Amino acid sequence: MEALTSRQQQVLDYIQASQTQHGVVPTMREIARQFGFRSMTAAADHVRALRRKGYLVHHPRAARSHSVIPAMQTMVPRSLINVPLYGTIPAGFADERTQEAERTVAIDLETLGLRPDSKIFALEVRGDSMINRHICDGDIAIIDRSRTPKQGDVVTALIDRESTLKTLEFENGRPYLRAENPHYLNLHPSHELLIQGVMVALVRRHV
Amino acid sequence: MEALTSRQQQVLDYIQASQTQHGVVPTMREIARQFGFRSMTAAADHVRALRRKGYLVHHPRAARSHSVIPAMQTMVPRSLINVPLYGTIPAGFADERTQEAERTVAIDLETLGLRPDSKIFALEVRGDSMINRHICDGDIAIIDRSRTPKQGDVVTALIDRESTLKTLEFENGRPYLRAENPHYLNLHPSHELLIQGVMVALVRRHV
DNA sequence: TCTCAGACTAGGCAAATGAACAGTTGTGTC
DNA sequence: GACACAACTGTTCATTTGCCTAGTCTGAGA
Numbered sequence: 001m002e003a004l005t006s007r008q009q010q011v012l013d014y015i016q017a018s019q020t021q022h023g024v025v026p027t028m029r030e031i032a033r034q035f036g037f038r039s040m041t042a043a044a045d046h047v048r049a050l051r052r053k054g055y056l057v058h059h060p061r062a063a064r065s066h067s068v069i070p071a072m073q074t075m076v077p078r079s080l081i082n083v084p085l086y087g088t089i090p091a092g093f094a095d096e097r098t099q100e101a102e103r104t105v106a107i108d109l110e111t112l113g114l115r116p117d118s119k120i121f122a123l124e125v126r127g128d129s130m131i132n133r134h135i136c137d138g139d140i141a142i143i144d145r146s147r148t149p150k151q152g153d154v155v156t157a158l159i160d161r162e163s164t165l166k167t168l169e170f171e172n173g174r175p176y177l178r179a180e181n182p183h184y185l186n187l188h189p190s191h192e193l194l195i196q197g198v199m200v201a202l203v204r205r206h207v
Numbered sequence: 208m209e210a211l212t213s214r215q216q217q218v219l220d221y222i223q224a225s226q227t228q229h230g231v232v233p234t235m236r237e238i239a240r241q242f243g244f245r246s247m248t249a250a251a252d253h254v255r256a257l258r259r260k261g262y263l264v265h266h267p268r269a270a271r272s273h274s275v276i277p278a279m280q281t282m283v284p285r286s287l288i289n290v291p292l293y294g295t296i297p298a299g300f301a302d303e304r305t306q307e308a309e310r311t312v313a314i315d316l317e318t319l320g321l322r323p324d325s326k327i328f329a330l331e332v333r334g335d336s337m338i339n340r341h342i343c344d345g346d347i348a349i350i351d352r353s354r355t356p357k358q359g360d361v362v363t364a365l366i367d368r369e370s371t372l373k374t375l376e377f378e379n380g381r382p383y384l385r386a387e388n389p390h391y392l393n394l395h396p397s398h399e400l401l402i403q404g405v406m407v408a409l410v411r412r413h414v
Numbered sequence: 415t416c417t418c419a420g421a422c423t424a425g426g427c428a429a430a431t432g433a434a435c436a437g438t439t440g441t442g443t444c
Numbered sequence: 445g446a447c448a449c450a451a452c453t454g455t456t457c458a459t460t461t462g463c464c465t466a467g468t469c470t471g472a473g474a
Contacts (some may be wrong), residue, residue, distance in 0.1 A: 002445075005420070005421090007421070008420090009422080022265075022274075023272075023274035024269065024271070024272045024274065027270075027461060027462080028459085028461070028462065028463085029413075029461070029462095037421095037422070037423085038422085038423060038424080039422070039423045039425090040461090040462085040463090041422075041423075041424085041463090041464090042421065042422050042423080044462075044463070044464095045420080045421070045422075046420095046421085049420080057230075058462095059229075059231060060462080060463095061219060061429065061430070061461090061462060061463080062231065062271075062430075062461095062462085063234075063270030063430060063431065063460070063461055063462075064231070064269070064270050064271045064272070064461085065230075065231045065271065065462095067229075067230035067231065075356050105214050105315065112410075112412055113412055113440060122367060131341070134338070134341035134342075134343050139446095142413075154413060194286075199413050200413050200414075201410065201411060201412050201413050201414070202409075202410070202411040203318060203319075203408065203409070203410050203411075204408060204409040204410075204411075205319055205407075205408050206349075206361065206406050206407050206408050206409060207407075212450070212451090214450080214451070215450090234430075234431060235431070235433085235434080236430085236431075237431065238434095244452070244453085245452085245453060245454080246432090246452070246453045246454060246455085247431090247432085247433090248434090248435095248452075248453075248454085248455095249451065249452050249453080251432075251433070251434095252450080252451070252452075253450095253451085256450080265432095267432085267433090268431090268432060268433080268458095268459070268460070269431095269432085269460080270430070270431055270432075270459095270460060270461065271431085272432095390445095
């Protein structure tokens with residue numbers, strides 16, 4: 001894609017910002033006013049240059065008909081979903097409980113390399129039981145419920161009506177949960193092990 | 208939200224479809240033509256009803272200025288941006304170099320608690336020099352260039368034509384870069400310290 | 415020095431467009 | 445029957461808006 005001059009970039013940015021903020025593409029006169037042009041031809045020149053270079057398409061003679069073609073958007077169609085973010089997962093959570101989530105996180109499936117049909121939710125990490133796997137208190141774990149857990153996976157499981165993050169291990173064919181911190185004990189379930197999902201990604205806010 | 212008549216629903220669907228397919232909202236005359244109305248007032252009446260019932264907003268007298276309000280969008284306004292993801296940041300990178308990024312990452316500004324005017328890019332972490340701060344090889348660091356680095360911040364700085372992630376520290380008022388791994392040496396810059404940005408978040412793909 | 419493209423000023427035309435007014439028709443409701 | 449309202453027709457008007465012509469200025473190359 002042909003490079004833009006700094007002024008052309010400014011105009012493109014303004015059109016794009018106006019489109020997302022007001023939902024409407026600016027007219028030539030609005031562009032001219034925004035940049036202090038006393039003539040609309042200046043704006044028209046820039047828009048023409050942006051069209052020529054392939055950053056804009058438009059329907060001739062139609063009002064406000066410019067469409068920005070963000071390079072990224074056209075090249076990589078992004079699949080974005082909002083997933084619920086739980087502080088702690090209550091016992092027996094199910095799909096219908098989605099509205100109980102306090103917050104949501106926008107997840108880009110492609111960036112994280114996930115399949116579109118994955119069943120995703122997010123869980124805020126409590127404590128430092130997984131610190132040796134570099135999962136810290138306050139981190140947001142992205143959990144896939146549709147994935148079948150394998151040995152060594154970080155999984156979230158229901159223990160004493162609270163869900164905790166642990167590493168799934170096997171001993172003599174029997175699964176148990178290993179904490180990645182020597183101060184924590186491993187959990188050998190007496191009955192059935194209730195795994196809620198496999199951690200597939202992690203997001204950390206750095207203050 | 209007030210219910211729509213079937214005809215109003217059809218008009219709303221057409222406006223919405225036109226917006227996503229052509230990127231442009233139809234005019235009154237285009238709506239009329241689509242439905243075979245011989246008068247634009249019919250279209251105008253429907254659009255007016257949709258406005259009254261809260262399904263559309265518009266800027267009076269502005270052409271093609273109707274915006275559909277999908278229930279979801281109005282409830283959760285998300286500010287999502289695509290940021291360039293660099294493997295390594297070449298020396299002297301600047302705004303114009305954006306197109307050199309191999310990939311992009313979709314970032315939800317709200318989830319990460321970032322200001323909308325932040326200048327963000329992403330950097331793939333190489334090596335384990337920050338392992339004691341739980342930043343691993345392969346992690347994606349989200350860097351804000353507009354933030355002023357403070358003591359203790361994880362920053363990316365230009366060392367020997369390669370950018371590395373380090374902790375910013377001060378000794379006798381002079382800044383230096385500390386590695387969070389005892390096997391790595393701290394960097395005391397001889398001349399000027401070139402800090403490219405402050406790490407504000409981290410994303411990790413967990414296989 | 416000449417040329418060319420980018421970035422503008424100035425003014426104007428014609429098409430595109432929203433909106434208003436005055437009606438008509440059908441459906442349901444009190 | 446009176447009334448309200450959705451769903452239209454037909455027409456006109458005032459703006460809004462894209463786009464055109466003509467020309468200036470400036471800096472980078474050839």
